[in-house]
Amino acid sequence: MTGTARITLDTAAAILxxxxxxxxxxxxxxxxxxxxxxxxxxIEDRHRQQFGVAHGGVLAYLADNVLTFAAGSxxxxxxxxxxxxxxxxxxxxxxxxxxRASVVHRARSHAVVTVEIRNExxxxxxxxxxxxxxxxxxxxxPRGAAA
Numbered sequence: 001m002t003g004t005a006r007i008t009l010d011t012a013a014a015i016l017x018x019x020x021x022x023x024x025x026x027x028x029x030x031x032x033x034x035x036x037x038x039x040x041x042x043i044e045d046r047h048r049q050q051f052g053v054a055h056g057g058v059l060a061y062l063a064d065n066v067l068t069f070a071a072g073s074x075x076x077x078x079x080x081x082x083x084x085x086x087x088x089x090x091x092x093x094x095x096x097x098x099x100r101a102s103v104v105h106r107a108r109s110h111a112v113v114t115v116e117i118r119n120e121x122x123x124x125x126x127x128x129x130x131x132x133x134x135x136x137x138x139x140x141x142p143r144g145a146a147a
Contacts, residue, residue, distance in 0.1 A: 007077050009033065012069055015077070025061055029069060035103035035111075037069035042096050043119075053091035054130075059117050060086050062099040063133035067113040070101035071137035075111055082110065084135035092130045095121030110138045 007015070012032040016022055016039075025047075031038035039062050041047070049055040063086055072079045098118050105112040114134050118127035 007032070007072065011077075012037070012072075016065070016069075019065075021061075022065075025058065027062060027065065031100075032069055033073050035070060035074050035106070037066050037073060037101045039066045039069070039099045040096055041099075043092060043094055048093075051091075053093050054097065054119075056086070056088055059088065059092075059097065059099075059131045060084075060133075062097060062117055063101075063115045063131065064135070066099040066101040067115050067133065067135040068137055070103050070113050071111040074103055074106050075109075075137065075139040078140045079111075079137050080140055082136040082138045084133055086131055086133040088131050090119070090128050090130045092119035092128070093121070095119055097130070098127065108139075110136055112136050 009032040013029050016029050027039045027041045030040050043054050047054050047058045064081055064084055068079055068081055099115055101113050101115045103111045103113050117131040119130045120127040
């Protein structure tokens with residue numbers, strides 16, 4: 001994320017679209033602001049590992065990105081993930097992954113964020129919780145700014 005001003009959902013979508021790696025993954029941002037963010041991803045063959053389930057790296061990518069967006073909504077756009085852990089709870093084979101992040105602690109220079117990733121597989125039941133994550137995100141200085 002770049003820039004020092006608070007950003008809107010449209011700006012957040014443009015930031016996500018500017019990430020070359022996301023061109024490979026195909027996540028979309030659907031919610032942004034006030035310490036929260038949400039990314040969605042429709043599971044395709046390219047997202048699966050050899051056993052036919054969504055690769056853990058795909059879920060980790062969603063967690064990393066959505067937690068930085070949530071933190072960026074309260075810290076400003078210049079943020080970087082300082083650390084993250086992911087617990088995988090259930091495999092996702094098909095459908096949509098929805099990653100929701102919420103800031104649980106905010107300080108001047110960092111935020112702690114929690115993430116839930118659920119699999120919406122088109123059934124009539126509730127979306128299955130696939131992974132939870134927690135990360136720390138740090139505010140950084142914009143490029144070219146004096147430290």
